[in-house]
Amino acid sequence: MSISSSPEKPQLAFLGPLGTYSHQAALECFGDSVEYLARPTIADVQRTVSAVVPFGIIPQENSLNGSVVETYNILRIPEVGQGTFVRGATVFAVKHSLVVRRGVKLENIEKVLSHEQALGQCQGWLAEHLPRASLVRTDSTANAAKRLLSAETGLDPMKCAAICSSVVVTIYEGLEVLEQNIQDGTENFTRFYILSQGLDVGLPEGYPQSIECMALLRLQAPGDPVKPTLNIPRAISTLDLIVERIDRRPSVHGRPFDDIYFLEVGAIPGQNSPELSWRKQLQQAVDRVKRMGAEVSALGYW
Structure with missing residues (x-):
C-alpha cells in the first residue's frame, strides 16, 4: 500500500499499515520526497529494500521499553551489511x-x-x-x-x-x-534506523545529511567451534573508536550463549583528516579486529 504514485520518487518501505509510528517517523523525515510502501512486518521491510525499493525505516529502540528484538534479529542475517545497509537514524516522540x-x-x-x-x-x-x-x-x-x-x-x-x-x-x-497519553512516563521516544540498498545510493531529498561519523558494527566469534570465544573487551579496545552503545542477540552459529554483538561506534575527535576519511578509519578498525580472528562486518555508516 502506498500513499503516493509518482514514478519519479524513490520508494521507502515502512512497517504498516498507514498510521503506525514508523509511518509517522518516515513522514517526518522524508515528507513528500519518497513514495511510501507499507509492509506487514519489520522483517518484510528489510526484505523489501532492493534496487526497486531502495529505502526502508525500522524501529531500533524505545526510551521506555528498550531495544526492538525483531530488528536486532534481522541485523544478524548476512544480507544486512552486504546488500542492505544502515544509513542513519532518527528519533520520533511517541504518544500512545x-x-x-x-x-x-x-x-x-x-x-x-x-x-x-x-x-x-x-x-x-x-x-x-x-x-x-x-x-x-x-x-x-x-x-x-x-x-x-x-x-x-x-x-x-x-x-x-x-x-x-x-x-x-x-x-x-x-x-x-x-x-x-497512556504511555508510562511523559518522555517516550522511539529511535529508527534508515536502511538503503547499497552504501553509495544518495538518501532522498529532505533527509538531513549527517556529519556525525557514526557506524553500526556486527561482531561475533568465528563460526569454527574449535576456535575460542571472542574476547569482547579486547575487541572493543582494538577498534580504537568511541563506542556509543552495545546490544547483543544469540548467535546464529548455534553455540549456547555465544552472542552476536552490535556496536554503534563513532570517530575519535581529531583522528579524521583529508587523508583518512571516516570510511577509511572505520575499515582500518574493522581490519584490526578481524586479525584477532573475529567475524566483524560494518552494517552501515553515516
Missing part, C-alpha cells in the same frame, strides 16, 4: 492512545491489542486501569486498530481496544480515542 470502536466504554474492554513494544510502554497504565484485560500482540500498532473493524473469529471488537497513535481515527472510519 487507547482506541476503540465507537461506543465502547472502558468497562467493556476484555482484550487490548498492540505491538509488543507499545504494550510494554503502557504496562503501568494497563495494570492500573485494565488489570484483568488480556494482552494480544500484533505486527504493528495500526494493524491492532484495523483489527477492531474486522469480523475476526474469536475477537469481539466491542470488548477490545487497541494501543496506537490517535492519528488512526482519521484514517480508519468507525474508531474513536478513549484515552490519550
Whole structure:
C-alpha cells in the first residue's frame, strides 16, 4: 500500500499499515520526497529494500521499553551489511492512545491489542486501569486498530481496544480515542534506523545529511567451534573508536550463549583528516579486529 504514485520518487518501505509510528517517523523525515510502501512486518521491510525499493525505516529502540528484538534479529542475517545497509537514524516522540470502536466504554474492554513494544510502554497504565484485560500482540500498532473493524473469529471488537497513535481515527472510519497519553512516563521516544540498498545510493531529498561519523558494527566469534570465544573487551579496545552503545542477540552459529554483538561506534575527535576519511578509519578498525580472528562486518555508516 502506498500513499503516493509518482514514478519519479524513490520508494521507502515502512512497517504498516498507514498510521503506525514508523509511518509517522518516515513522514517526518522524508515528507513528500519518497513514495511510501507499507509492509506487514519489520522483517518484510528489510526484505523489501532492493534496487526497486531502495529505502526502508525500522524501529531500533524505545526510551521506555528498550531495544526492538525483531530488528536486532534481522541485523544478524548476512544480507544486512552486504546488500542492505544502515544509513542513519532518527528519533520520533511517541504518544500512545487507547482506541476503540465507537461506543465502547472502558468497562467493556476484555482484550487490548498492540505491538509488543507499545504494550510494554503502557504496562503501568494497563495494570492500573485494565488489570484483568488480556494482552494480544500484533505486527504493528495500526494493524491492532484495523483489527477492531474486522469480523475476526474469536475477537469481539466491542470488548477490545487497541494501543496506537490517535492519528488512526482519521484514517480508519468507525474508531474513536478513549484515552490519550497512556504511555508510562511523559518522555517516550522511539529511535529508527534508515536502511538503503547499497552504501553509495544518495538518501532522498529532505533527509538531513549527517556529519556525525557514526557506524553500526556486527561482531561475533568465528563460526569454527574449535576456535575460542571472542574476547569482547579486547575487541572493543582494538577498534580504537568511541563506542556509543552495545546490544547483543544469540548467535546464529548455534553455540549456547555465544552472542552476536552490535556496536554503534563513532570517530575519535581529531583522528579524521583529508587523508583518512571516516570510511577509511572505520575499515582500518574493522581490519584490526578481524586479525584477532573475529567475524566483524560494518552494517552501515553515516
